[in-house]
Amino acid sequence: MKRILWLMVVVLGVPFSGFGQLCLPEGITLNTQYSIDQFAANYPGCSSIAGNVTIGQASADITNLNGLSQLSSIGGNLYIFGCNGLANFSGLHNLTSVGGNLDVISNDGLSSMAGLINLSALGGHITVSNND
Numbered sequence: 084m085k086r087i088l089w090l091m092v093v094v095l096g097v098p099f100s101g102f103g104q105l106c107l108p109e110g111i112t113l114n115t116q117y118s119i120d121q122f123a124a125n126y127p128g129c130s131s132i133a134g135n136v137t138i139g140q141a142s143a144d145i146t147n148l149n150g151l152s153q154l155s156s157i158g159g160n161l162y163i164f165g166c167n168g169l170a171n172f173s174g175l176h177n178l179t180s181v182g183g184n185l186d187v188i189s190n191d192g193l194s195s196m197a198g199l200i201n202l203s204a205l206g207g208h209i210t211v212s213n214n215d
Contacts (some may be wrong), residue, residue, distance in 0.1 A: 085169070104128040104131065106133065107133060107134055110140075114142045115144055116142045119145065119150040122151055130177075131157075131161070132158065135161070135183070138143040139163055139190070140164070146168040146170075148174030151174045152174050152176065156181070156182075158182040160183035160185070160186065161184070164187070164188040164189050164190065165190070166192070168192065170195065171198070172196060172197065174196045175199055178201060180201055180204035181202065185209045185210075187211045187214060188210065188213055190212070190214045
């Protein structure tokens, strides 16, 4: 049994729980500050989201992304738009990779992209537009 488990980890790339948990293959939409604040409680141990992550959708009440600090990777796209109360991305400081696109659009309060300091891998394009 141990030999089969080891083979799955090495050959198939099945992650150990110590490397973080892969979750949400269908992705997630977080369109309120409450949903961001509750992310760690609702998805304990979820550090790698397999699908797309959408933050915003014209939700003016999002002011910080601190509730997402456990995230280290996103397999799909990361969309951040319509968060007029968001000044920076400080809650995303542990994010190292996004497998798809990074789109930052129409966040009128955004003054800095600080928080994406550790993002070192992007599988698609980056769009930053209409952020007054």
